[in-house]
Amino acid sequence: MPSVDTPVPVGAFALLLVAFSAKHLAADFFLQSNWMAQGKDRPSAWVGPLCAHTGLHGFGTLLIALAVKPALWWLALADFAIHTAVDRGKALAGQRTHFPTSDARFWWLIGFDQFLHHVTNIGLAALLAAA
Numbered sequence: 001m002p003s004v005d006t007p008v009p010v011g012a013f014a015l016l017l018v019a020f021s022a023k024h025l026a027a028d029f030f031l032q033s034n035w036m037a038q039g040k041d042r043p044s045a046w047v048g049p050l051c052a053h054t055g056l057h058g059f060g061t062l063l064i065a066l067a068v069k070p071a072l073w074w075l076a077l078a079d080f081a082i083h084t085a086v087d088r089g090k091a092l093a094g095q096r097t098h099f100p101t102s103d104a105r106f107w108w109l110i111g112f113d114q115f116l117h118h119v120t121n122i123g124l125a126a127l128l129a130a131a
Helices: 010-030 034-039 047-068 075-097 104-130
Strands: none
Touching (some): 047 075
């Protein structure tokens, strides 16, 4: 593989990826309540649960940004917006398809959702590592 010249320090980038992965684990699994998990996928009255959930992601990103480069606090708002769009898209796709958990396509949808979140975290880590 050819060398890629980059201004991003690999060590800082790796540590930030770990921090964002831990933030994602906490927001998606440890801190997400049943109200958030079930409410954000409803066809109506979904805004509160969705924003509470994606607010956890934004808050985690805010803490990471403040520790690394406080001037980039606004990345928390970007993370909130991206997570909101991805999670709402997954909810809408789930409502339209009604895949049961026994259908592989249900898990593909979950996997694609997680893929988009991880790509977002890679981008956020790269921006902070380059700062």
